[in-house]
Amino acid sequence: MAPEPLVRLDAVSKIFPGGGVGLDAVDLDIARGEFLTLLGPSGCGKTTSLRVIAGFESPSSGRVLLDGRDVTSLRPFDRPVNTVFQDYALFPHMDVAENVGFGLSLRKLSGAEQAKRVGEALDMVGLAEKLGARVSELSGGQRQRVALARAIVCEPRVLLLDEPLSALDAHLREQMQVELKRLQSRLGTTFVLVTHDQTEALSISDRIVVMNRGRIEQIAPPATLYDRPATKFVASFIGxxxxxxxxxxxxxxxxxxxxxxxxxxxxxxxxxxxxxxxxxxxxxxxxxxxxxxxxxxxxxxxxxxxxxxxxxxxxxxxxxxxxxxxxxxxxxxxxxxxxxxxxxxxxxxxxxxxxxxxxxx
CATH class of the missing domain: 2.40.50.140 (Nucleic acid-binding proteins)
Incomplete structure (x- = not known):
């Protein structure tokens, strides 16, 4: 018997006002501890899928299950899920430590425990020395790392990444791909990445979900997608x-x-x-x-x-x-x-x- 998936989309559809189809009866199982990437062109449904998992979008039909529990009606902050956004969404008036510890400040933790976890999270992303720095003093790559630290400090079951590397230059983007995979392996947390960059997806994913027009074309490890595409769309989109x-x-x-x-x-x-x-x-x-x-x-x-x-x-x-x-x-x-x-x-x-x-x- 296959192990229970950590995240399951069960026949999830999303119809937007005006009749636009974001998702069309999508079934998707995401395993514990895997690095899964949602890949496809603009408008394919990958970001909508991520937002449905996070709770930022409610499906028109179908269910979202987390560890076997139906969380479809739960608000985003009631789900053990964190999101790293494309623009990082850092608070400019706070220093690095305050940004990273913001989520912890809403929990019943002592100041010492918060400081300890903030320090550990920054150490994981290689920014321990930037604890008191202002956001405006950081490079794009450093801001991305702060956003990652803020997301992992609350120990989410699932970390959602919405094109977090798209604003970086090519060299830094490649560096951060390596860092993302290293961090995911170290934490053992389930990562779900959204990207339109096939090279990025092939480089760091355990499995890739290729989407087109609100549907899943193929789910497979990178080598399988490259060597044995299941459809003409996948064949032409991957490489x-x-x-x-x-x-x-x-x-x-x-x-x-x-x-x-x-x-x-x-x-x-x-x-x-x-x-x-x-x-x-x-x-x-x-x-x-x-x-x-x-x-x-x-x-x-x-x-x-x-x-x-x-x-x-x-x-x-x-x-x-x-x-x-x-x-x-x-x-x-x-x-x-x-x-x-x-x-x-x-x-x-x-x-x-x-x-x-x-x-x-």
Missing amino acids: TMNLLQSRFVGRDGDRLRFAAGALPLEATSETGEAPGEGSMRTIGVRPEDLLATTEAATGTAPVRVSSIIFHGRTLRLHAELGQGIPVVIDAPRRAEGFQFSVGDVAHISLRRGANCPMLPG
Whole structure:
């Protein structure tokens, strides 16, 4: 028997005034101690889900359960949940210690106990030396850490993070991703993060919930989402994926053989579906799973290069695979035999052992 989830959304829907659908009968279980990320484009329902868990939004139908208890009608401050907001929501007239201890001041704790817990929380986020500093004296990264300390000092069962890193520059954002994961592992608290940044989600999550138009498209660990997306939306939203309309030409054991124009492909089916001979399916191919050379050979297909983009260790080729079919290829900058310019013809093939999912629809 599976363990009882810490948080459960049970057929939760949210219809806003005017008829806009925020959530459409969402079912979601969040395990104890996991780092779960709600990921998707603007308007997909991820922030609405977070606000429903926090109690800032009431569902139009369905239930919110915490540790098996129905908390749907409870006010936010009656739930063992804390939220870190995108703008941090710190009090500018208070110093760091007062900001962190604000929630504790509403509880029946001695001054010594409050001071002890504030100090421990600031130590956890690496800001023990900023105890008496004013908020205006802090950098963006330090303010984010203060907001985290204020959220964890009250020892919530669930910590909700509403795009807390979006205002940081790229380098600091990456640093804070590492710090968030480290802090979550140390505390063992359940973290639920909302982001539209797929790189962030893939970097720090135990599981990712990909949402679209108020519904869940797929829930899986990062590697599963990347390697085995369940829908075209997930395939196109997580990383870069070539979605190639391909003709089924046969099978070799559990490998399904297709042809996208002149390009031979091998794919796998998560559902076990066996397409009919000559039927068309969408095959997902990652850019790094395509190899490009200057020489034609068996198993290759010609493409014309339309642009080359510098990506650090790799070069990204945008090309056309017959009849104007767009295709993206990633290749090492210094790969032998890889000398292309815009307008050149390259010959591409599928990397041996590549995992190419056959996508529904």
